[in-house]
Amino acid sequence: MDMFLEYLKAFIVGGLLCVIAQILIDKTKLNPARILVSYVVAGVFLGAIGAYDKLVDFAGGGATTPLTGFGYTISKGVRNAVDAEGLIGALKGGVTATAGGITAALFLGLLASLIFKSKPKK
Amino acid sequence: MENRIIIPERRIRIISSASVAGGDEENGPFGGSFDITDVNGRFGMETWEKSESEMQRLALGCAMRKGGIDVDSVDAMFAGDLLNQCVGSNYGLSDYRIPYFGLYGACSTAAEGMMLAAIMCSSAPRRCAAVTSSHYCSAERQFRYPLEYGGQRPPTAQWTVTGSGAFILSSEDEDCGEESEYTPVVKEMLPGFVVDRGINDVNNMGAAMAPAAADTIARYFSSGRDVKEPDMIVTGDLGREGSGILCDILASDGYDISDRHVDCGVLIYNIDEADKHSGGSGCGCSAVVMSAHILKNIRSGVIKDVLFIGTGALMSPLTLNQGSTIPGIGHLLRIVGEKR
Amino acid sequence: MNIDNKTYKKYADARAKKSPIWKNCIWAFCSGGIICSIGHFLRGMWMRFGLNGDNAGMMASVTLIFAAILLTGIGVFDNIAKHTGAGTLVPITGFANAIASSAIDTRSEGYVLGVGAKIFTIAGPVILYGISAGVVYGLIYFAITVI
Numbered sequence: 001m002d003m004f005l006e007y008l009k010a011f012i013v014g015g016l017l018c019v020i021a022q023i024l025i026d027k028t029k030l031n032p033a034r035i036l037v038s039y040v041v042a043g044v045f046l047g048a049i050g051a052y053d054k055l056v057d058f059a060g061g062g063a064t065t066p067l068t069g070f071g072y073t074i075s076k077g078v079r080n081a082v083d084a085e086g087l088i089g090a091l092k093g094g095v096t097a098t099a100g101g102i103t104a105a106l107f108l109g110l111l112a113s114l115i116f117k118s119k120p121k122k
Numbered sequence: 123m124e125n126r127i128i129i130p131e132r133r134i135r136i137i138s139s140a141s142v143a144g145g146d147e148e149n150g151p152f153g154g155s156f157d158i159t160d161v162n163g164r165f166g167m168e169t170w171e172k173s174e175s176e177m178q179r180l181a182l183g184c185a186m187r188k189g190g191i192d193v194d195s196v197d198a199m200f201a202g203d204l205l206n207q208c209v210g211s212n213y214g215l216s217d218y219r220i221p222y223f224g225l226y227g228a229c230s231t232a233a234e235g236m237m238l239a240a241i242m243c244s245s246a247p248r249r250c251a252a253v254t255s256s257h258y259c260s261a262e263r264q265f266r267y268p269l270e271y272g273g274q275r276p277p278t279a280q281w282t283v284t285g286s287g288a289f290i291l292s293s294e295d296e297d298c299g300e301e302s303e304y305t306p307v308v309k310e311m312l313p314g315f316v317v318d319r320g321i322n323d324v325n326n327m328g329a330a331m332a333p334a335a336a337d338t339i340a341r342y343f344s345s346g347r348d349v350k351e352p353d354m355i356v357t358g359d360l361g362r363e364g365s366g367i368l369c370d371i372l373a374s375d376g377y378d379i380s381d382r383h384v385d386c387g388v389l390i391y392n393i394d395e396a397d398k399h400s401g402g403s404g405c406g407c408s409a410v411v412m413s414a415h416i417l418k419n420i421r422s423g424v425i426k427d428v429l430f431i432g433t434g435a436l437m438s439p440l441t442l443n444q445g446s447t448i449p450g451i452g453h454l455l456r457i458v459g460e461k462r
Numbered sequence: 463m464n465i466d467n468k469t470y471k472k473y474a475d476a477r478a479k480k481s482p483i484w485k486n487c488i489w490a491f492c493s494g495g496i497i498c499s500i501g502h503f504l505r506g507m508w509m510r511f512g513l514n515g516d517n518a519g520m521m522a523s524v525t526l527i528f529a530a531i532l533l534t535g536i537g538v539f540d541n542i543a544k545h546t547g548a549g550t551l552v553p554i555t556g557f558a559n560a561i562a563s564s565a566i567d568t569r570s571e572g573y574v575l576g577v578g579a580k581i582f583t584i585a586g587p588v589i590l591y592g593i594s595a596g597v598v599y600g601l602i603y604f605a606i607t608v609i
Contacts, residue, residue, distance in 0.1 A: 014498020021548035044595035062501025090600025113565035117533035268567035272543025320467035
């Protein structure tokens with residue numbers, strides 16, 4: 001039952017974060033690139049004020065999987081790095097914390113371009 | 123309001139035309155009517171830009187073949203497409219040793235090219251070609267997102283038609299060109315003004331183009347010509363959205379065209395079934411519908427008198443990012459079927 | 463129609479067929495929820511493989527990125543995304559799709575100025591503003607801790 005509840009929380013929180021973006025797309029004509037940028041910056045901000053930590057504790061993957069989670073990881077990385085190394089951490093923390101995700105996405109993207117050809121929409 | 127209608131001094135016939143189209147178009151209502159099709163839209167080429175060029179090459183070649191026309195007998199060709207520097211036309215038509223004029227009229231290029239060809243034919247007995255194309259894949263890359271990008275389109279968005287049309291016009295006295303009972307004759311022309319009504323939504327091009335089309339049509343009828351004269355008023359690619367706006371604007375000006383208005387962007391797809399939102403767009407849209415449907419029906423005598431308005435959204439992603447709006451244009455041709 | 467541009471724009475916006483927002487939101491909620499649940503599951507799975515919380519979270523993202531890039535490559539992602547909208551955009555899958563689609567699409571322009579430059583078309587702004595917001599936060603956080 002606990003297990004089910006955990007997934008339910010992830011589902012609902014993740015789903016709601018997507019619904020907010022969907023409403024923004026349909027109502028404001030914000031293009032997807034702007035939505036993604038807003039979500040990352042919002043994640044950094046919410047992480048900075050400590051709100052996103054609580055959301056991650058509550059929803060787990062429901063909070064870390066959306067792009068706000070990417071922003072949260074940046075803010076967390078920055079905070080830990082500043083704690084450990086002082087001011088220089090402000091420059092190192094963000095990229096270090098997200099290095100795995102960014103590198104994987106870029107490298108796999110490059111591989112994809114070697115393997116696949118573009119196809120028309122069906 | 124001044125009308126500036128151009129009446130050619132010679133009898134200018136569209137002696138031959140051809141259409142080339144992709145898979146979605148072949149699956150639409152005019153499937154089977156196009157001269158050449160390739161379901162995957164590649165036309166044997168490596169890049170989408172080359173595919174588009176190839177479509178133009180095939181279209182002009184096919185039009186000449188259908189009309190029994192020699193390369194040497196064509197005095198000029200007017201061609202354009204949607205791509206930067208008009209590469210579709212530049213590369214596609216380089217095989218033909220015919221004097222070449224490159225055009226950019228966005229989706230109105232079919233009408234613009236035919237109009238310029240007719241004007242050139244008007245001064246002496248000549249033969250001129252108008253060629254245009256658009257390709258969903260090359261246009262998507264240039265104007266929107268990568269092809270595999272997972273985006274969602276609002277219901278007002280339009281789909282660039284993969285297609286190319288070639289038209290050969292002649293003012294010679296001798297009887298030549300495609301065999302048919304009737305021959306389409308360009309009677310009158312009215313070039314459009316650039317009209318910008320402040321629309322900046324790339325997903326609602328119909329709204330950007332409709333005022334330009336309405337402006338040209340209203341100027342045409344303000345000369346005293348009767349709205350009931352043409353059997354059909356054909357617009358290029360206003361889509362469902364733009365068609366509604368066009369009829370609204372003209373109705374408020376006192377011209378009710380709704381009973382005879384059709385739009386190539388609406389005709390080309392089975393919109394709901396194929397999920398094409400507001401309809402088709404692009405240079406190829408009006409070009410293939412004119413060639414494979416309207417002109418064909420004029421030749422067989424089913425339609426006698428057509429007002430064709432090539433509509434274009436003169437949109438640039440660069441200036442749009444700078445905050446500019448989307449200007450539209452509408453070029454009008456009156457095409458009448460006459461006995462040979 | 464003698465109206466000014468502002469009135470025309472209002473008229474055009476008002477008559478424009480609206481996006482089916484309820485349908486879109488339900489799609490976005492369900493698909494986004496499912497992807498996040500998968501993300502949650504993957505995080506647990508990588509933890510069971512012995513990774514700590516942060517690395518497990520990262521590997522969960524990497525797994526989703528891999529799946530999204532694969533689906534983009536075989537041409538399936540865009541067909542799903544036209545229904546799911548923000549449901550596939552907002553999770554890390556949208557970021558991965560933006561990178562892979564740009565890369566695949568521009569290989570005809572070469573691997574340096576094509577793929578190399580254009581891979582960042584949509585991902586670049588995300589990384590840039592994410593990192594920059596992080597730097598700003600780091601400076602503020604440092605100032606606060608020093609004081």
